[in-house]
Amino acid sequence: MAVRKTLIEQITEEELRRRLDEAAGKVTGRVDERKLKRAIGEPLRKGARRVSNNPLGIVFIKVVDHVLNVTRACSLWPMQFGLACCAIEGLMSTAASRYDLDRFGMIMRATPRQSDAMLVAGTLTMKMAPVLERLYHQMPEPRYVMAMGNCAISGGRFYRDAYSVVKGVDRIIPVDVYVPGCPPRPESVIWGLLAIHAKIRGESIADGPVIAGARPEFTFAQRLEARRLGLKIPGDDPDADPAEEAPHDA
Numbered sequence: 001m002a003v004r005k006t007l008i009e010q011i012t013e014e015e016l017r018r019r020l021d022e023a024a025g026k027v028t029g030r031v032d033e034r035k036l037k038r039a040i041g042e043p044l045r046k047g048a049r050r051v052s053n054n055p056l057g058i059v060f061i062k063v064v065d066h067v068l069n070v071t072r073a074c075s076l077w078p079m080q081f082g083l084a085c086c087a088i089e090g091l092m093s094t095a096a097s098r099y100d101l102d103r104f105g106m107i108m109r110a111t112p113r114q115s116d117a118m119l120v121a122g123t124l125t126m127k128m129a130p131v132l133e134r135l136y137h138q139m140p141e142p143r144y145v146m147a148m149g150n151c152a153i154s155g156g157r158f159y160r161d162a163y164s165v166v167k168g169v170d171r172i173i174p175v176d177v178y179v180p181g182c183p184p185r186p187e188s189v190i191w192g193l194l195a196i197h198a199k200i201r202g203e204s205i206a207d208g209p210v211i212a213g214a215r216p217e218f219t220f221a222q223r224l225e226a227r228r229l230g231l232k233i234p235g236d237d238p239d240a241d242p243a244e245e246a247p248h249d250a
């Protein structure tokens with residue numbers, strides 16, 4: 001059996017990143033999202049905390065939070081993104097005239113750059129997982145994810161005996177709300193959206209920056225590509241099933 005060497009042992013780290021980025025599709029460059037968020041979010045949070053040290057400041061922060069949160073919750077733009085039957089039976093039927101998502105201020109966007117929610121509707125295959133991850137990291141913060149249907153939550157009916165299905169999108173990206181069903185009823189989807197609204201309304205500018213969705217050191221796509229090349233990257237177990245990756249540490 002060929003002895004596996006880490007890529008670091010064979011080539012420089014920069015070369016490793018270039019090769020993996022090239023092969024798996026560049027996500028957001030090499031900007032450290034966690035550092036960036038701390039640099040932007042920390043001063044804002046400290047300023048808000050300082051203002052909230054007196055009673056009038058608390059009222060001011062509450063009013064600003066309320067205005068910001070209501071406007072954000074009532075104009076949630078999800079990305080137009082369906083993977084399988086759930087997209088038609090759950091998502092599209094909810095967006096159509098009978099249930100009418102427009103009344104919640106929701107308009108589907110065809111680009112991740114203008115979206116702040118991702119409704120993962122359907123079966124996530126190993127082949128599609130890198131694309132989902134890339135689109136997620138292209139969305140601006142703050143961003144919210146809803147896993148719609150049993151397949152998106154856990155692999156559903158493909159949980160056993162399907163080598164090609166990821167057993168839950170939370171293996172790849174952090175998920176805020178889970179809506180079970182096969183497919184979920186439009187009422188359940190609306191419940192999930194209202195749960196996201198409730199989460200948004202509970203946020204405050206005085207809280208810490210959201211860093212749960214930061215790009216990991218090596219993305220799922222890069223780890224898949226390294227395995228395809230038969231090479232090992234730091235922290236990756238070559239014998240582990242990629243569909244069984246540990247849940248995201250959100």
Ligand code: SF4
Pocket residue numbers: 084085086087089121122123148149150151152156157181182183184
């Ligand atoms: S949960 Fe059911 S309806 Fe939804 S994608 Fe899976 S098989 Fe299709």
